[in-house]
Structure formats: C-alpha cells, structure tokens
Amino acid sequence: MKTKAKGSVASRLIGLADLVIEAAERGKDPTINIPVRALSNVKFNEARGIIEMGANKQARSFFNVGMAKKFMQTMLVGDALAELQRGELTTSLREIYYRAKHTLQDSHENTFDNQNESDPIIEDLEVALAALREELHVRAENAGTIVGPLVLVDDGDRVDCAKMGKGGYSVPSIVEPDYVEISKCTADFVLLVEKGTQWNRLAEDKFWKKYNCVLLTGNGQPPRGVRRLARRLHDEKKLPVYVLVDNDPWGYYIYSVVKQGSINLAFESQRMAIPTAKFIGLSSLDPETYGLPRNVGIKLNEKDVSRAKELLNYPWFQKKPWQREIRRMLSSGLKYELDALASKDFQYLTKKYLPKKLKDRDWLD
C-alpha cells in the first residue's frame, strides 16, 4: 500500500458518507469492512523483514443492535476527519474526541463518553481507508530533536539543521513530504539515539560534524514522527540507520520496532519500518570489551527476564548473533545503561565507544 495524495484521502472520507447514502437509497444496510487489528491478523514477512497485517476483515453495519452505536461513532469521527481535510488542519486524538462528542437530542446519551471509544475508531479508519494517521491529519506532540548536515523545508521556512546550536530542530509529529521537505542532506548515516541525555552529549561534542551524521532522538521509544523521518532519510537519501539504545530488553525492543515495526501498528510498518537498521549497542558484550565495572550494571528484575525470554521467541530475533546477544545478557544477570559509560569518562561515548564501534563495524543486524 503506498501513500496516496491528499485529495484522495479526503475523497475516501467522503466515500464513507456516500456509502450510507447509497445504501439508504437502495434500501440496504450500510456496511463498512474494517481490517482486523489483532494478533491473529498480523504476520512477520521474512522476505521484506517487516511485520505486516493480514487480509482478514470484519463488517460493521448500521442495522445491527450490537454495531449500531459503533457505526454511528465511526461516521462522526469520519466527519471530524473530513473537516480536518477541508480546513487543511491537523489536530490531536483528544480534540477529535471532543469535536465528535455531543449529547443526542432529547436524551442524556452522549455520542462518546470517553476518548477510549474514539481512538480505536481512528485506527479502524486508518486501516479501512488505507490512510495513515498522518494523512488523516492526526498528530501527537513534537517529541524529538535533530541536528546534522541537512536542510529541511517546513511550512516554507528553510531550516538548516547544521546551524541549530546544541538545541536542535524540534521534530514535528507529522513529517510527511507535504509538511516537511528534506531539501538537502550530505550526511553519511543516521544515528538514532534512544535517550535525550546521550543525544545532548553527542550534540554538545559536535559528534555529527566529525562523523558526518544526522543525530536524531525521540527521548525514549521514538515517536512516529521521528521513526518516519529516519525512514525518509533512509529512503530518499539512502542513509544507513544505526540505533543506539541501552542494553536491556527495552532497548532491544526499541531497536526491533525501528527495524520491523510493531505488532500493534502492523499496518504502518510499510511506511515506518527500516528493515536494514543496525543495532550499534549497547551490546551485552560491551561491558567486557570496554571494561565497564560490574558495579555499574543493574540486576535484571523478573520483568526483564521474562521480557527477554519473550524476545528470544520472536521470529525477528531468530538470527544467531541475536540469540547469543540476548542469552549473554540473561546469563550475566545484568543490564547496562548507556549512561554507565560516564563511569569511565563523561565523553567516553563520543570519544571512545562510538568511534570504535563505527571503525570496527561492530553492530548487530
């Protein structure tokens, strides 16, 4: 499924309303077919290296006691989304909830009582209309930062990310080409950094200048905008993407989501996942290689252990080096944060760890 033009999303939304009108004219029950968003309808496409959605669909009809309310809600959310298209506006999940909420005439019944009723409907419409959230103009907060030798054009403004000091450009939630254009990029690779603190270290030390790379962070699990921007740099500028995370099950998971997408958002892997992304560390071998003392390791707790065992069973962690990586962490009984490199030296990350990793091409695939 490819990204389609803006006009097309608007017309697909209008199509929802047309469907009801046509069914009414023909005396039929209006029905929408919605792809099933459940584990049963998700599979790992080994050839493409991404998590994908299957073909199962479920019908949602109006003349069905169990579905009537949800059908009505789907139309209300569709209406709010169409309003966004017409106005060329973006908004949040929460505001869509408020916009679509009314009290039904002559009753005390609300169309929606809670945002957890409207959020899944937006996801239904994403898959039913084959329009990604960003194309539906639904955004989250800005939640990432970028610096490096690249120029973006955002709303007509030329943003030179090589001239943003240590602060950087705040990555918007929606970075689709009609919002943010990558007008120039001379970097050799993208370094996607899990935590803001390491990003700050690297930005302060101008690591991106010396190693000619783009420094990108999402302050934790990278949000959609950050993942999408990394993917676009990969697609449009052919940049390899290296993921820098803590050595714990959460770090492995973050890497795997960047690489092949997530089960929950399987529908979006095609536009978010970067199947050739590399894991540049921390690896469970690094404490030995870089002489990190055991006292800066953190004991794995029960949750870590069970999560790591889950990861061992995922199809996308079946490669031998990955099995070794995860098992070594389990047998050491310790996890390590990137922050622990400071135990050697505040600039150890910039001056020793990453330079050696890059020189030795010491990463996992």
Add this chain to the structure above:
Amino acid sequence: MKTKAKGSVASRLIGLADLVIEAAERGKDPTINIPVRALSNVKFNEARGIIEMGANKQARSFFNVGMAKKFMQTMLVGDALAELQRGELTTSLREIYYRAKHTLQDSHENTFDNQNESDPIIEDLEVALAALREELHVRAENAGTIVGPLVLVDDGDRVDCAKMGKGGYSVPSIVEPDYVEISKCTADFVLLVEKGTQWNRLAEDKFWKKYNCVLLTGNGQPPRGVRRLARRLHDEKKLPVYVLVDNDPWGYYIYSVVKQGSINLAFESQRMAIPTAKFIGLSSLDPETYGLPRNVGIKLNEKDVSRAKELLNYPWFQKKPWQREIRRMLSSGLKYELDALASKDFQYLTKKYLPKKLKDRDWLD
C-alpha cells in the same frame, strides 16, 4: 543572590576541597554548612511575590559517624562537578551518579548504591555554593519548543525562531546567557502554553505572527529551561508572560510555579519565578462565557477536590479573584481541558478564545 561568573563556580567547587585540606592541616574536623532544604526553611516573600529559602543551615562534618559517608559522597560529587567545569562539559544527574560511583578498595562497599543518594547531594551543593544547577553544568533533556519573532545565538549559530516552520527550536535544558544569547526579540509578549497540542494548534495557525508573540511550551509542567527562558525574555526584553493552562488544580499549580516558584526548589525562585506572570485561562468562568457544553467538562475527582482546597490555603492564592476562581471550579464540580474548545471548532482557541481574552485583558494576576 545573583548569578556569578563561570570561573567563580569552579573556584567555589575547589574551595570544597581546600576546606578539607585546611581542616586536616589544622587538625580540625572538616565541616560544610548546608542550607536546609525543607518546608520549615521556606517562606513566601509577599513583597517580592516569590517563594524563598530561609537562612537555616545544617553542618555536615567528616568526623561524625552519622555523617561521614554523606560527607565523603559530597566530596565525590563535588569532584565530578569540578571535572565538568574544567572540561566545559554538561551532563545529567544520572551520569554524575555513575561517574561518582566506585567500589571502595578492599571492600564490597560502593560509594553510591543508588541515584537517590547522589541527587540530593547535588541539590545540597547548589544551595551551599549558591550555584544553580545550570551553573554546575547539570542538564536534563531538551523538553520544550519555541517559535516567534526572536533570534537566539546557540553555540555560535544564529537561530531565527521566526523561520522554524511548524516544528520550532527545541529548547535546551540549559539556557544561561553563556549558552544561549537572546540576540533579538521584537515580540510584545510571551505565551507560555501548558500542553504541546495547543502549542501545535497556535504554531500551525501562525498565531504568533498575527499577535506578535513568542510561543513557548514545555509539554506539561514546564521544565527549568523553559521557565528560565521565559524569565529571561521577561527580564531582558521586558515582555509580559501569559500562562495558558487547563482549568484544573494542576493548571493552577503550573501557573503558580511559573509565577512565584515552588516549595521544593525555593532556592531557585530568584532566577526562575516571574511574579508578574498572568493566568490567561482556562478560567472556571470560561465555560459560561464561551458557551462550552457541560458534557465536555470532566467531573472533579477526590484528588482534584483536596488539591483545590490546598491551593485555597496557599498564601499566594489569597487574592479575592483567585479565591473566587478556585471556589467556582469546586462548586461547579467540573474541570475543563483546553482541548475541549475543539468541541466548538478546531480553531476556536486561535480564532475566538485567545483573541477575546487578549482584547478584554481577561486574565488573573
């Protein structure tokens, strides 16, 4: 207490070590006097309109069984902080913990077992050395965004915040004058927005252009960098600061911290607080004034009610309009989010609500 020069912070840190050497030479017990960071030593300075620390101090000495470990820890943290000064580096609380952590020779005893041992010591040193965290080069993550008619100079780069599209400049954690210079600002006021979603609405609608203001957000409770930047715009450019928050006890609290500082960080009010900051809404009168339906209000829960009652007793909420404001919320039994304005129209905030508020000068002081 005024901000002092960089060299001076370094010398104050070295002074810590000198104190031990001198005491040793004179056969005395080395002792540091640390101002008490507790509610008992905090007061509201009505005349200045800020929360301040009192003069109580506590001695921490080396030859005291109960204090020896803490004394040693204080020296280790002081040493790590001195290293930051020498290297002109910044780092995080967590990395200071790792840097200062070792296993004591010939023992299994660690200098620190947990970050919650080192964090309070950094706060001790802030107050003992009269050096703010930023001057000690301790940073957090970038956690705010700014756009508007101002030019900042960050690390030699000229950042024009009027040419940052909808994304904006990511506000660093440390915005002291030797890090970020405000080289130009032609705005008439600062709008400090609680939540990123409203900031995005305002940025998308180019509200800052039409109303000639700086748009600043910290995505929730504004972090230190955002508060400090607002304060500097207020001090150096004489801009009034308007705070836009939800109508709930949390919103009132955020406003009060921006205005007079917080009890926990009373020491920092002098450089963070903006005693003339105004509360521009949401006010508990607004649902009536702007015709918000009751169904977009959210029932106050027990915690909201008890928090609101606490606020009623704070000395800085004693003004009549504030007592009315809080009591009206309590008697309505409802709180309202700014997001609820979307129930009228996605652009209601930009096109109706804020323009009317500004025109009517409808704010609380």
